[in-house]
Amino acid sequence: MKSGHTNIExxxxxxxxxxxxxxxxxxxxxxxxxxxSTLTDILAIESTAPAITLYCHGTEDGVRIMGYCExxxxxxxxxxxxxxxxxxxxxTNLANSGVELVGSVGLLQQWQQLLQQLDIDWEDAISNVLxxxxxxxxxxxxxxxxxxxxxxxxxxxxxxxxxxxxxxRAIPSKTELEDFYSAVSDTAMDVDRLSARAxxxxxxxxxxxxxxxxxxx
Amino acid sequence: xxxxxPAKTENPTHATQKTHFGxxxxxxxxxxxxxxxxxxxxxxxxxxxxxxxxxxxxxxxxRFTIEVxxxxxxxxxxxxxxxxxxxxxxxxxxxxxxxxxxxxxINSSMLNVGRDRLIDRGVNSNVQYxxxxxxxxxxxxxxxxxxxxxxxxxxxxxxxxxxxxxxxxLKPGGRLLVLEFSKPQNSMLEKVYDQYSFRLLPLMxxxxxxxxxxxxxxxxxxxxxxxxxxxxxxMNSAGFAxxxxxxxxxxxVALHKGIKP
Numbered sequence: 142m143k144s145g146h147t148n149i150e151x152x153x154x155x156x157x158x159x160x161x162x163x164x165x166x167x168x169x170x171x172x173x174x175x176x177x178s179t180l181t182d183i184l185a186i187e188s189t190a191p192a193i194t195l196y197c198h199g200t201e202d203g204v205r206i207m208g209y210c211e212x213x214x215x216x217x218x219x220x221x222x223x224x225x226x227x228x229x230x231x232x233t234n235l236a237n238s239g240v241e242l243v244g245s246v247g248l249l250q251q252w253q254q255l256l257q258q259l260d261i262d263w264e265d266a267i268s269n270v271l272x273x274x275x276x277x278x279x280x281x282x283x284x285x286x287x288x289x290x291x292x293x294x295x296x297x298x299x300x301x302x303x304x305x306x307x308x309x310r311a312i313p314s315k316t317e318l319e320d321f322y323s324a325v326s327d328t329a330m331d332v333d334r335l336s337a338r339a340x341x342x343x344x345x346x347x348x349x350x351x352x353x354x355x356x357x358x
Numbered sequence: 359x360x361x362x363x364p365a366k367t368e369n370p371t372h373a374t375q376k377t378h379f380g381x382x383x384x385x386x387x388x389x390x391x392x393x394x395x396x397x398x399x400x401x402x403x404x405x406x407x408x409x410x411x412x413x414x415x416x417x418x419x420x421r422f423t424i425e426v427x428x429x430x431x432x433x434x435x436x437x438x439x440x441x442x443x444x445x446x447x448x449x450x451x452x453x454x455x456x457x458x459x460x461x462x463x464i465n466s467s468m469l470n471v472g473r474d475r476l477i478d479r480g481v482n483s484n485v486q487y488x489x490x491x492x493x494x495x496x497x498x499x500x501x502x503x504x505x506x507x508x509x510x511x512x513x514x515x516x517x518x519x520x521x522x523x524x525x526x527x528l529k530p531g532g533r534l535l536v537l538e539f540s541k542p543q544n545s546m547l548e549k550v551y552d553q554y555s556f557r558l559l560p561l562m563x564x565x566x567x568x569x570x571x572x573x574x575x576x577x578x579x580x581x582x583x584x585x586x587x588x589x590x591x592x593m594n595s596a597g598f599a600x601x602x603x604x605x606x607x608x609x610x611v612a613l614h615k616g617i618k619p
Contacts, residue, residue: 150418153421153425154418156421208422208425209425210428
């Protein structure tokens with residue numbers, strides 16, 4: 142970012158917003174916050190599209206995210222935003238992930254471990270805003286809504302499957318499919334047996350034919 | 359008001375020295391007093407006016423300045439014209455217990471506001487306060503790892519003298535960061551900016567602090583301040599190396615960086 146760079150404010154807004162959200166959330170997970178303070182080496186995350194590099198490291202106050210950094214970088218990750226986000230799910234395997242890594246793998250593993258152990262007490266966070274009565278009530282309602290949504294999703298899937306197989310007859314049921322696969326398997330075995338039998342007969346016929354020729358000579 | 363420190367003498371090359379106070383020509387010995395009057399007047403509502411006038415963007419300019427400073431634990435930092443202590447607060451977190459930050463301003467009202475703010479925010483172990491003139495820094499040679507002056511250099515009467523003074527107290531390899539209003543890089547933006555500065559700014563000053571003149575001075579002093587390339591040349595002439603600048607908000611503000619060789 143040298144003279145005349147036009148994205149300084151944009152990147153600074155981005156880094157300050159991400160930093161504020163993470164650090165606000167970390168207030169409700171003191172253990173992770175304490176662990177974060179040990180990750181003082183710089184992790185650089187370079188997104189290829191849009192072309193942005195963010196630098197982050199842990200501090201006593203949480204995480205610090207920068208758009209400009211002159212300090213030495215311990216680990217640099219480079220890839221598309223989706224590929225970089227997928228690293229959160231697959232802990233250490235970078236093969237075919239679309240992410241290039243330069244530097245220490247250990248630092249990346251420490252960050253991944255920290256992110257996976259993150260246990261934010263959302264009820265406490267909500268209670269700080271809504272109070273000790275409305276906060277837990279809101280969280281209970283929220284958890285109930287999540288559970289209801291999950292159940293509804295499973296029920297809708299079951300009904301849709303039933304409608305497609307039983308009412309529309311658009312797709313076969315599981316039992317019909319199993320019978321079909323079983324019949325295909327039986328047929329395949331019968332064909333194999335027939336083929337083996339034919340080969341055996343052919344070989345026997347060939348041998349008898351050769352014996353007859355030798356006798357006549 | 360995003361603006362800070364005044365000083366004493368403007369390029370004292372002649373016996374009958376005159377200098378500018380905004381667009382007005384004043385005697386050199388009067389300028390410091392006139393500028394001090396501006397800041398005594400606005401100190402109480404300084405933060406509020408900063409947010410209103412810049413739409414909060416001054417926080418982004420300062421945040422970027424902190425990033426470019428590359429300040430690390432154990433560093434010694436001098437924040438000249440530190441005003442209400444925005445930069446000093448961040449530096450105090452970065453340098454840690456082994457480091458030291460000196461928040462300084464020539465104006466006692468501004469320094470008092472800054473000191474109160476930092477104490478209220480629980481900062482007291484590694485920050486010291488000093489009322490000083492940027493042209494005559496009362497520190498030993500090679501003392502600081504980093505010096506910042508945010509929205510203060512244009513109020514310094516002899517800018518070259520101040521830059522040389524800063525170079526002297528920096529350690530070799532230390533860096534000076536000058537955050538200051540500058541020249542917009544787009545003519546359309548410049549016209550809009552002029553209208554804003556000379557019409558809206560004094561009106562806001564009148565409404566909020568009942569002091570239109572101070573905010574008129576702010577707009578005028580910005581126009582009298584050297585543009586990006588001139589300030590870069592001044593830093594080079596003072597003896598800084600690897601000088602460069604970063605334009606922000608289309609050149610409305612520029613951050614100049616120079617390293618002591």
